[in-house]
Amino acid sequence: GAVVSQHPSRVICKSGTSVKIECRSLDFQATTMFWYRQFPKQSLMLMATSNEGSKATYEQGVEKDKFLINHASLTLSTLTVTSAHPEDSSFYICSARAFREGEAFFGQGTRLTVV
Amino acid sequence: SQELEQSPQSLIVQEGKNLTINCTSSKTLYGLYWYKQKYGEGLIFLMMLQKGGEEKSHEKITAKLDEKKQQSSLHITASQPSHAGIYLCGARRSNNNDMRFGAGTRLTVKP
Numbered sequence: 708g709a710v711v712s713q714h715p716s717r718v719i720c721k722s723g724t725s726v727k728i729e730c731r732s733l734d735f736q737a738t739t740m741f742w743y744r745q746f747p748k749q750s751l752m753l754m755a756t757s758n759e760g761s762k763a764t765y766e767q768g769v770e771k772d773k774f775l776i777n778h779a780s781l782t783l784s785t786l787t788v789t790s791a792h793p794e795d796s797s798f799y800i801c802s803a804r805a806f807r808e809g810e811a812f813f814g815q816g817t818r819l820t821v822v
Numbered sequence: 823s824q825e826l827e828q829s830p831q832s833l834i835v836q837e838g839k840n841l842t843i844n845c846t847s848s849k850t851l852y853g854l855y856w857y858k859q860k861y862g863e864g865l866i867f868l869m870m871l872q873k874g875g876e877e878k879s880h881e882k883i884t885a886k887l888d889e890k891k892q893q894s895s896l897h898i899t900a901s902q903p904s905h906a907g908i909y910l911c912g913a914r915r916s917n918n919n920d921m922r923f924g925a926g927t928r929l930t931v932k933p
Contacts, residue, residue, distance in 0.1 A: 713864075741920050748861070750828075750910060750926045798862055802921070810855075811921055815864035 709735045711803045713814025720791055720821055728786045728817045730801030736781035737803035741811065742774075745798040754799075757784050791821040825849075828911055828924030835901050836932050843896045843927045845911030852919065854894045855912040856885050859926075865910065868896075901931045 710733040720726045730740055739758050743751040755771075757763040757778035765771045773795075775787040784803070788795050798818050802811040827846045835841050845854065853872045857865040869878045871887035871894060878885050882899045898905055911924040 739920075743923075748928075751912075751923045753920055753922060756920050800864065810867070810870060812867070813857075813865040816862070818862060 709812045711801065711812045711814040713801055713817055715817060716815060717818045722792055722821055723790055725787055725789045726791055726819060728799055730784045730803065730814050732782050732803040735805045737805060738781065739804045740778055740784040741802045742776060742786050743800045743802070745800065751800060788819065793821045795819065796821045825922045826911055826913055826924035828927055830927060831925065832928040834930045834932065837902060838900055841898050841901055843909050845894045845924050847892050847913060849892070849915060851891050851913045852916050853914045854887050855921065856896050857910045857912060859908045859910060861908060903931045903933050905929060906931045
């Protein structure tokens with residue numbers, strides 16, 4: 708299957724700072740990328756959908772000014788957690804899809820810890 | 823709230839036993855996906871079902887989608903410790919839709 712690379716896999720940051728997470732499709736062009744968040748012992752919750760070259764669509768309850776998503780190219784989307792707080796600590800996973808009918812491939816996730 | 827109802831939430835079985843995990847939606851689905859995850863790691867794609875009545879198997883895992891495309895089951899035959907993990911069903915309601923997930927089933931296989 709196709710490969711989606713997510714970086715970093717783990718990050719620890721101080722409260723108040725910003726953290727950027729990258730999601731890259733390595734062997735295909737991703738027209739759409741998705742960002743999910745997972746709390747301990749819970750399922751994946753969709754945060755936002757981004758299409759290359761346009762603004763991301765955020766799910767209800769997700770602050771777009773806090774979770775900045777950029778999908779500037781067909782192989783890269785970034786999620787920036789701005790002014791991070793301890794409650795932002797979580798596991799974040801991206802997925803990428805080449806075309807509407809296609810399967811979505813997942814990155815390995817990023818564990819963010821805000822101290 | 824979850825759009826997909828997944829059951830059971832957790833399951834503990836003895837090695838060698840069979841087990842079934844269910845995933846139900848109140849709406850007709852475009853595609854139903856099964857993934858396995860070890861918590862804190864990425865998702866491993868297992869199977870995708872799109873046609874009503876479809877059934878797929880891979881090694882000891884079989885997944886079925888009902889005719890109405892609202893319910894799917896994942897069956898593991900002769901479970902092994904390597905099957906332990908979190909099983910997630912994901913679904914899309916149209917070919918333009920994002921994927922939503924069930925709450926997950928945490929499977930423990932006792933040797």
